[in-house]
Structure formats: structure tokens, C-alpha cells
Amino acid sequence: MTVRAFSAPGKALLVGGYLVLDPQYESYVVALSSRMHSIVEFTKSDQLKVKVISSQFNNDTWEYTLSENKLGNLIPSEVNGLKNPFVEKTILNVLNFFNKEKNIAKYDITIRIFSDPGFHSEEETTTIDNGSKKFNFHKKSITKVPKTGLGSSACLVTVLTSALVSVFLKDSFNVKDEKNLLLIHNLAQVAHCQAQGKVGSGFDVGAATFGSILYQRFSAELINSLPSNDDEKGNYIEALVKLVQNTDWKFTHDRIHLPKGLRLIMGDVNTGSETTKLVAKVKSWYNENMPESLKTYQEINQGNCDFITSLSELNKISEKDGIISEGYKSILKEIDNGEIKNEILVKIIKAVLQIRSNFRRISKKGSVDIEPAVQTELLDNVIKQKGVLTAMIPGAGGYDAISIIATEDCKIKESNDPVFKDVTFLDLKQEDFGLLEENASDYKNLVSNI
Ligand SMILES: Nc1ncnc2c1ncn2[C@@H]1O[C@H](COP(=O)(O)OP(=O)(O)OP(=O)(O)O)[C@@H](O)[C@H]1O
Ligand SMILES: C[C@@](O)(CCOP(=O)(O)O)CC(=O)O
Structure with a gap:
């Protein structure tokens, strides 16, 4: 079985707060060495299923099956009625994107999420260090653990998007390829914006994907004008594919780093x-x-x-x-x-x-x-x-x-x-790099079959 792993950095917006919500203003975004990780494995199946496990947070697990609506759009539903809007919207967008020909390959996909210590309060945690990676384990679920504000949701969406895209693009998916990176960025922005209620400028997803950057946002209208996924009138998949693959978002993401010393x-x-x-x-x-x-x-x-x-x-x-x-x-x-x-x-x-x-x-x-x-x-x-x-x-x-x-x-x-x-x-x-492919063996003992 192929197991692949990805990681994306947290962020700090040093200058540009509030103004960056308007595309005319530039902002300075520093990516951080605290990273979120996804480890993905999948097998052929007769039903499309995605399970996301966040074992650091009281073994939080979200398990989605997908059904088709009248228009042939995939609708994820969590089998135990649990909610994680960031996970749900990522699955919805990536899987519909790959269902553009209405014949998406059916896999049983498992994705494990790990986040570096910087993202959450370290109170009441136990640390597991496997020699390559060190993660804190909390007694509470993700929504109950205080966060530090490094952009955990943006990182989560970016690494989940990468994990899912890697399942469908297989060997042709390479995070060093700018075209692949742009696809991840665009899909992740759509999912994050929908899950977050359309309030952000997207600088956090920008940093998770591209690393430390000068960032100027895309027009909010791009995502806001997508039809609803269960709207009988609009064709969501067609609009999504056009938006993430064939539209110039006209945003700035020039790489930067703090001066030496x-x-x-x-x-x-x-x-x-x-x-x-x-x-x-x-x-x-x-x-x-x-x-x-x-x-x-x-x-x-x-x-x-x-x-x-x-x-x-x-x-x-x-x-x-x-x-x-x-x-x-x-x-x-x-x-x-x-x-x-x-x-x-x-x-x-x-x-x-x-x-x-x-x-x-x-x-x-x-x-x-x-x-x-x-x-x-x-x-x-x-x-x-x-x-x-x-x-x-x-x-x-x-x-x-x-x-x-x-x-x-x-x-x-x-x-x-x-x-x-x-x-x-x-x-x-501070970290220069955004999305990276990690060596799956670095997660041994944290993921049962590595
Ligand atoms: N490790 C994780 N596993 C699963 N879900 C996570 C994880 N980390 C974050 N999330 C999701 O992201 C949500 C937190 O997102 P939120 O936007 O409130 O915080 P943030 O992105 O860390 O902070 P900020 O936007 O202030 O920088 C969680 O409630 C959960 O849904
Ligand atoms: C106020 C704002 O400009 C920055 C918010 O930054 P943070 O989530 O507090 O790191 C909103 C945004 O750009 O998404």
C-alpha cells in the first residue's frame, strides 16, 4: 500500500491586518516552523469513504460516506453525525473536483492528522517522540483545547487537500510543481472560505501553501459566486473546475524571508x-x-x-x-x-x-x-x-x-x-517553505502500519 505524508506551516501576519481583506493592500506573512501533517493511505473499495483521524485530540475521528444528489454532485455525510466543517468542506470540494467526469474512482481513504506543539496550549499534554517527530497528546477533543492562533484550520485544510489530491493524481502529484501547488491553494481556499463563513482574506492558506510571502488577496467574488453544491439550477462541479483550474485569481504570493541574522x-x-x-x-x-x-x-x-x-x-x-x-x-x-x-x-x-x-x-x-x-x-x-x-x-x-x-x-x-x-x-x-512532502517513515509508531 502506498502511504504518503504532507506538511504545511502555520503563520503570523506581521503587517497588513484588516487592510489585507481588500485586494488593493499588500501584507507581509511569515510562515512558521510549527507544521500540520497529514498521512494518507487508501485501498480500492466498492464505496467512496474518507476517514480522518486526529489521535492527538482524544482520538477525534470523522468518517464520511459520499452519496450523489440529483445533479450527480457528491455530498459527504459523517456517519456518527459529528461536525468538523473544515474537514467536511475539504472532502466535498476535492472529491467533486475529481468527479468532473462523473466517474470518480472508489477508494476507502484514511488520513491521519498530526499538529506540531506550537498550535495548541501545552497544558495537560503527554508528548510522544518517535525519534523523528514529536507531538503532544491532549485529553480533550479538538474544539475544547485552547489554540494559539497560528492558523490551524488553514493548515488542516491545506494538508487534507494535498492528501486527497495525491490519492487521485498519484505519481503525477508533486508539491514542488507550481501548477500542483496552485491547484492545492485554490481548492483549499474554496474549502476554508466555505467552512469559515467567508470572513477571511486567505493569507493563512496562502502561507500554508507557499510559505513566507508578500500576499495580496484575490477578489472575494471568485468564491462567493460559486453556486451552492445542492442547488438544482447551478452546476457546482463545472463552476468549481473552472474556478480552481481555469481562472486567473490575480493574487500576489511572492516569496520572502526575514533578513539574515x-x-x-x-x-x-x-x-x-x-x-x-x-x-x-x-x-x-x-x-x-x-x-x-x-x-x-x-x-x-x-x-x-x-x-x-x-x-x-x-x-x-x-x-x-x-x-x-x-x-x-x-x-x-x-x-x-x-x-x-x-x-x-x-x-x-x-x-x-x-x-x-x-x-x-x-x-x-x-x-x-x-x-x-x-x-x-x-x-x-x-x-x-x-x-x-x-x-x-x-x-x-x-x-x-x-x-x-x-x-x-x-x-x-x-x-x-x-x-x-x-x-x-x-x-x-520563521520558515521559508510552505507545503512539503514528508517521508512517511518519519511517522513510524505514530501510525500503526508504518
Ligand atoms: N489537528 C486538527 N485536527 C482536526 N481538526 C482541526 C485540527 N486543528 C484544527 N482543526 C479544525 O480547525 C478548527 C479551528 O480553527 P480556527 O479557525 O478557529 O482556529 P485557527 O485557524 O487555529 O486560528 P486563527 O484563525 O485565529 O489563526 C477546529 O475547531 C477544527 O475544526
Ligand atoms: C483581520 C485579518 O486581516 C487577519 C486575521 O489574522 P489572525 O487570524 O488573527 O492571524 C483577517 C484576514 O485577513 O483573514
């Missing part, structure tokens, strides 16, 4: 915020406060663009001749000494302060906790530390997490300063 530190703040509620509040503040709200967005965008271009300039200096020059080393030393004078570094610091002060204005005027006072105090303490270049609240902000750009020598993670007592520094780093 700088690293990303993520701090989990452990209280959590609901992105959908924050987005709804910001949207209503924006619409009710034109044209001032547009001016605020333009100021934030200026900060975002300054941040992005300055990092790119720093990259150019750091990579000259492929070696780290003495000049670049002395620039990094300024951060370690806490005496920053280099104009590119100063521009990065100013850009983030400009973004933060505008988000604080929105927080106050729109009564929405994007950068609440406790986070302001925390960030202000963080940026005073030696070795820290800048720090921000990633993504939608709120009480979830902080992101820090620091030098390799920065000691903030080891600090005993009581101002960091509520912060759990996550064991992860």
Missing part, C-alpha cells in the same frame, strides 16, 4: 480573541467613518509599505556576495547594543509605531480591542529590550499573541522580568 519570536498571551467579531466591528467602524477611516487605512498602508520595502533593502545588504559583510554585522550590533542609528532600521521601527498608533486610534474610536492597553504596555516593554528591532500584534490583534523581530543573540526568551510573566514564548522560527 534576524529571527521571529512569537509570544502566546493565552487569553484569546475572536477574529470574526473583531473584523465585523472594524468593518462597521470603517463604513460609518468615511472619509477619516480611509485616511487612517492609508496611513497604516504607508507604514506597511515602509516596513516591507525596508526589510527588502536590508535583505539586499545582508545578501551581498552571499556572505554576511562586516558592514551588515555592525548594523545588527546596533540592535544588540540598543543604540539604533542605521536609517533602514529606524524606518522599520517608525513604520511599526505608525501602524500601531493608527490601530490604537481604531481601537478607541471603534470600541474594538485591536491593540488593547495591556498589549500596548507589553509591546512597549518588549521594544526596550536589547536585541529587539520591533514588535507588534500579529493578524487581527486582540489578546492572542505578540510577534517580535529580534537578533539571533537577543535574550528576551530567557528573561525573568515580571513584565513577561503572562507570555509563553513559542518554540518556533
Whole structure:
């Protein structure tokens, strides 16, 4: 039996929060070394069945059979009535895509999901380390375990999509092939958007697929205009195939990475915020406060663009001749000494302060906790530390997490300063790569027959 395994990284949206919901604005998305994994095996069968097992979460299992509706579209139903919208919409979209000729091959498919420790709270867990991979096992089901906000649902959808696509494309499926990657991305965006209730920009699926990227979203209309899968009038399969295979989504996903000598530190703040509620509040503040709200967005965008271009300039200096020059080393030393004078570094610091002060204005005027006072105090303490270049609240902000750009020598993670007592520094780093094919034997003892 062929067993294949895939993994996709979590994300942190360093700049571009809220604005990225509009295709005109650029965002800077860092992929993280915390990854979600899928291991897939299948056998020929007389009925199409998909079982998804998430053994780390109290052995959560969702088992779907598929029936055809009047139009010949496949409808998944979970045999025990259990719900996982992300799993269900992924199965629905990938299987209907491969049912375009209405003669999909029938397989009994089993997919095991594993997620790296960074995605969830480590409280009350047991760790299993098989020598190649290390995973935490929780006593509770997935919906009961606190998450850290690294985009677990986007990673789940991306690795599940890859696992299912690999069953139908077999040897011709290669995650190093840009065309295959685009297919995974488009299918995963459709499934994630439907499962999530159409609120996101898709930057998380973008990072799960392509890694660290400059991201500008596709038009929301692309997915919103799909007919319903059980609509008698619209042809879902035809529209889906046209959308994922034959449509230019006109989105940006240019690969990026932090300049040499700088690293990303993520701090989990452990209280959590609901992105959908924050987005709804910001949207209503924006619409009710034109044209001032547009001016605020333009100021934030200026900060975002300054941040992005300055990092790119720093990259150019750091990579000259492929070696780290003495000049670049002395620039990094300024951060370690806490005496920053280099104009590119100063521009990065100013850009983030400009973004933060505008988000604080929105927080106050729109009564929405994007950068609440406790986070302001925390960030202000963080940026005073030696070795820290800048720090921000990633993504939608709120009480979830902080992101820090620091030098390799920065000691903030080891600090005993009581101002960091509520912060759990996550064991992860920035990652260039998105979706990867893994070696299935690395999951031995975690998956019974490997
Ligand atoms: N390991 C997993 N196994 C099965 N389902 C999972 C797993 N991880 C995430 N999910 C699904 O994703 C849902 C969580 O998605 P949600 O969008 O709320 O969080 P997130 O993507 O981690 O966070 P954020 O969007 O704030 O970055 C879970 O309720 C579950 O349906
Ligand atoms: C507010 C928003 O721009 C970012 C949300 O980011 P996060 O899920 O908080 O990491 C929404 C989105 O882009 O999907």
C-alpha cells in the first residue's frame, strides 16, 4: 500500500491586518516552523469513504460516506453525525473536483492528522517522540483545547487537500510543481472560505501553501459566486473546475524571508480573541467613518509599505556576495547594543509605531480591542529590550499573541522580568517553505502500519 505524508506551516501576519481583506493592500506573512501533517493511505473499495483521524485530540475521528444528489454532485455525510466543517468542506470540494467526469474512482481513504506543539496550549499534554517527530497528546477533543492562533484550520485544510489530491493524481502529484501547488491553494481556499463563513482574506492558506510571502488577496467574488453544491439550477462541479483550474485569481504570493541574522519570536498571551467579531466591528467602524477611516487605512498602508520595502533593502545588504559583510554585522550590533542609528532600521521601527498608533486610534474610536492597553504596555516593554528591532500584534490583534523581530543573540526568551510573566514564548522560527512532502517513515509508531 502506498502511504504518503504532507506538511504545511502555520503563520503570523506581521503587517497588513484588516487592510489585507481588500485586494488593493499588500501584507507581509511569515510562515512558521510549527507544521500540520497529514498521512494518507487508501485501498480500492466498492464505496467512496474518507476517514480522518486526529489521535492527538482524544482520538477525534470523522468518517464520511459520499452519496450523489440529483445533479450527480457528491455530498459527504459523517456517519456518527459529528461536525468538523473544515474537514467536511475539504472532502466535498476535492472529491467533486475529481468527479468532473462523473466517474470518480472508489477508494476507502484514511488520513491521519498530526499538529506540531506550537498550535495548541501545552497544558495537560503527554508528548510522544518517535525519534523523528514529536507531538503532544491532549485529553480533550479538538474544539475544547485552547489554540494559539497560528492558523490551524488553514493548515488542516491545506494538508487534507494535498492528501486527497495525491490519492487521485498519484505519481503525477508533486508539491514542488507550481501548477500542483496552485491547484492545492485554490481548492483549499474554496474549502476554508466555505467552512469559515467567508470572513477571511486567505493569507493563512496562502502561507500554508507557499510559505513566507508578500500576499495580496484575490477578489472575494471568485468564491462567493460559486453556486451552492445542492442547488438544482447551478452546476457546482463545472463552476468549481473552472474556478480552481481555469481562472486567473490575480493574487500576489511572492516569496520572502526575514533578513539574515534576524529571527521571529512569537509570544502566546493565552487569553484569546475572536477574529470574526473583531473584523465585523472594524468593518462597521470603517463604513460609518468615511472619509477619516480611509485616511487612517492609508496611513497604516504607508507604514506597511515602509516596513516591507525596508526589510527588502536590508535583505539586499545582508545578501551581498552571499556572505554576511562586516558592514551588515555592525548594523545588527546596533540592535544588540540598543543604540539604533542605521536609517533602514529606524524606518522599520517608525513604520511599526505608525501602524500601531493608527490601530490604537481604531481601537478607541471603534470600541474594538485591536491593540488593547495591556498589549500596548507589553509591546512597549518588549521594544526596550536589547536585541529587539520591533514588535507588534500579529493578524487581527486582540489578546492572542505578540510577534517580535529580534537578533539571533537577543535574550528576551530567557528573561525573568515580571513584565513577561503572562507570555509563553513559542518554540518556533520563521520558515521559508510552505507545503512539503514528508517521508512517511518519519511517522513510524505514530501510525500503526508504518
Ligand atoms: N489537528 C486538527 N485536527 C482536526 N481538526 C482541526 C485540527 N486543528 C484544527 N482543526 C479544525 O480547525 C478548527 C479551528 O480553527 P480556527 O479557525 O478557529 O482556529 P485557527 O485557524 O487555529 O486560528 P486563527 O484563525 O485565529 O489563526 C477546529 O475547531 C477544527 O475544526
Ligand atoms: C483581520 C485579518 O486581516 C487577519 C486575521 O489574522 P489572525 O487570524 O488573527 O492571524 C483577517 C484576514 O485577513 O483573514
